[in-house]
Amino acid sequence: KQEVTQIPAALSVPEGENLVLNCSFTDSAIYNLQWFRQDPGKGLTSLLLIQSSQREQTSGRLNASLDKSSGRSTLYIAASQPGDSATYLCAVPPQGGSEKLVFGKGTKLTVNP
Amino acid sequence: DAGVIQSPRHEVTEMGQEVTLRCKPISGHNSLFWYRQTMMRGLELLIYFNNNVPIDDSGMPEDRFSAKMPNASFSTLKIQPSEPRDSAVYFCASSPTERGVNQPQHFGDGTRLSIL
Numbered sequence: 079k080q081e082v083t084q085i086p087a088a089l090s091v092p093e094g095e096n097l098v099l100n101c102s103f104t105d106s107a108i109y110n111l112q113w114f115r116q117d118p119g120k121g122l123t124s125l126l127l128i129q130s131s132q133r134e135q136t137s138g139r140l141n142a143s144l145d146k147s148s149g150r151s152t153l154y155i156a157a158s159q160p161g162d163s164a165t166y167l168c169a170v171p172p173q174g175g176s177e178k179l180v181f182g183k184g185t186k187l188t189v190n191p
Numbered sequence: 192d193a194g195v196i197q198s199p200r201h202e203v204t205e206m207g208q209e210v211t212l213r214c215k216p217i218s219g220h221n222s223l224f225w226y227r228q229t230m231m232r233g234l235e236l237l238i239y240f241n242n243n244v245p246i247d248d249s250g251m252p253e254d255r256f257s258a259k260m261p262n263a264s265f266s267t268l269k270i271q272p273s274e275p276r277d278s279a280v281y282f283c284a285s286s287p288t289e290r291g292v293n294q295p296q297h298f299g300d301g302t303r304l305s306i307l
Binding site: 114120121127177179180181182184 | 195222224233234235236239241246247282284286288294295296297298299300301
């Protein structure tokens with residue numbers, strides 16, 4: 079059974095700092111991995127989707143990497159801003175190319191001005 | 192694009208009552224997902240549809256839960272009878288996914304359900 083773990087559960091940093099959020103998964107036979115952002119009282123917003131054939135994806139100040147063999151992904155946020163404060167979740171299909179997603183419980187990020 | 196629209200945003204009702212949550216997916220998206228989010232268990236998939244057909248309902252907790260998608264622009268999640276442990280935020284998401292090929296899922300803002 080696919081399990082997704084995100085460490086730490088919460089992170090507080092000063093504005094301007096570069097930071098890394100971690101995601102690990104138990105079944106490495108995945109087709110892709112997705113990172114989402116959730117603001118309080120809101121749904122999830124897709125940030126990045128990395129296909130299994132890719133090692134990383136970039137969008138603005140965000141860079142996500144994927145290492146299938148070790149069952150790990152990282153989300154790198156450069157020059158963090160208070161507006162980046164949110165909960166970040168990663169998700170993978172339970173096996174192969176399923177449309178289903180198994181989510182981690184997220185890392186709650188607070189960027190202090 | 193209006194995004195995924197869920198209603199109601201908040202629902203408070205007494206245990207034993209029937210609860211119906213509604214979702215309008217993004218036009219043109221052919222996959223629809225219902226999730227439940229709690230502090231203890233995080234975000235869990237309940238059921239998903241592809242082209243209006245239920246594909247996997249293994250996440251539906253018990254027979255009190257049912258979901259329908261009568262057409263491409265509307266889905267409902269029904270709980271009957273409701274229990275306090277059903278209290279959670281329920282999300283609907285849609286994507287242009289063809290079966291087996293993931294695309295980013297687009298989420299609604301959720302329905303916060305409280306069963307007293």
